[in-house]
Amino acid sequence: MSRVLFLFVICFSVTSAWSITDVTQLSSSEKKVVDWIKKYTVPNTRDTNGNAWVKESLPKVVRDWSGYDSSIKPTAYAAAIVTAWSLKEGIFRAGDFYRTTQTVDKRCSCFEFPAQLPPKTDFPIEVFTYNLCQGRSVIPDPKTNNYQDSCDCSCTEPCPGQMIGPNQKCIGRRSQESDWQNGMFGMEQSHVASAADVAARAENIYHKIYGPAYTYMDVLDNTLTVAGFAKGTAVYEKVMGCFPINAGKRQSVPASGLSWPCADLISMWLVRNHLVGLTVAINDNLGWLPSYLNDVKVLAKYFNN
Incomplete structure (x- = not known):
């Protein structure tokens, strides 16, 4: 794209x-x-x-x-x-795009949680969840270990695609194409190696900032919160539901052991973290x-x- x-x-x-x-x-x-x-x-x-x-x-x-x-x-x-x-x-x-009624037709018809977008502020925090799809979108569902609500988000050229919800995954039109642009640095999400790869990047970076006890789960918590999806929102709870609760606290698990739906959710949200996403996006699409x-x-x- x-x-x-x-x-x-x-x-x-x-x-x-x-x-x-x-x-x-x-x-x-x-x-x-x-x-x-x-x-x-x-x-x-x-x-x-x-x-x-x-x-x-x-x-x-x-x-x-x-x-x-x-x-x-x-x-x-x-x-x-x-x-x-x-x-x-x-x-x-694109900060106001999700909220602008005149462009609602450019959103995918099954846009996820349109009423639960971050509160409008002076700063366009929506850029953190920029999510553009040319193909089909699905919602990774950790509870059923499956994908829900397949939706056609493609549009006629020269339109590059449609905006989809913060927890929706984009499935490209053809396997050899990259059809999913994600996060504030516009990463081609299909170029991301794996959830384990971005989780390792997150911990490598944030251990230097907050110390070795700070896990990729903590990075996710911070990223979701900064993006406007605080604990208790449907977007937050779906992502963090990938981590078991023990003694009232979420427990981080090895990213390599995540289910497919959880790996998709964690991968897309870690890429949206400004420090993690930078390390991926800096080497992507260098032809420009x-x-x-x-x-x-x-x-x-x-x-x-």
Whole structure:
């Protein structure tokens, strides 16, 4: 689902200031998300193994670029790459999409829990659950160990797909295609290796921030809460229902032992975590990057200050 920006503009009436020479060219909603990334992502982001970003861990096309500025920290470049992709795709301007009645026809007809979206705030927290499907959506159900409510979410070209609910999985039109764009960094979810892989990334990163007792289950709890789905909401309880309760507390289990529905739910939500998702998205769809290196540098300079 590459080159979605052009298609996104046509289908969802969203525009993006691209290319940019300064962050002041961003829309107000884009700037809010970019500033959130600067405040929360940039100081905490680490690579897949939980180590500090270094030039060698960045995509080759960036580190070999003649315009690479060694005075800008690799951390700033890492955040700038995934941010540039999301801006190019128009994702940061999708904050009101779920709530806009004029575009309700662009949501999948079996959109999950439309009445239980996060409360409307000044910050577009909906970008954390951006979930675009071209194909069929299903709801992973841990209780029945199956998938529920299959729904056709495809739409006629050039439309890239339809928005689906936060706990819905997208099944592509053909197995060789990537039809599912997920999370604030627009990750191609079908490129994610496994729930075990992203769970390991989550723990590698968050152990360096909160210590070794912080599990991927804790990362999920935090991610769901930040996205606006607090404990007690249907979205939260379905995801966290993958973990057994013992003595009144949820117990983390090895990600490799999760059922298929639980693995899907945990994988999609861990990718939505800004630190975990960054490590996946930074190496995805790199064909776009050579044409936007100057834009990446603009964002990297902003994040570096």
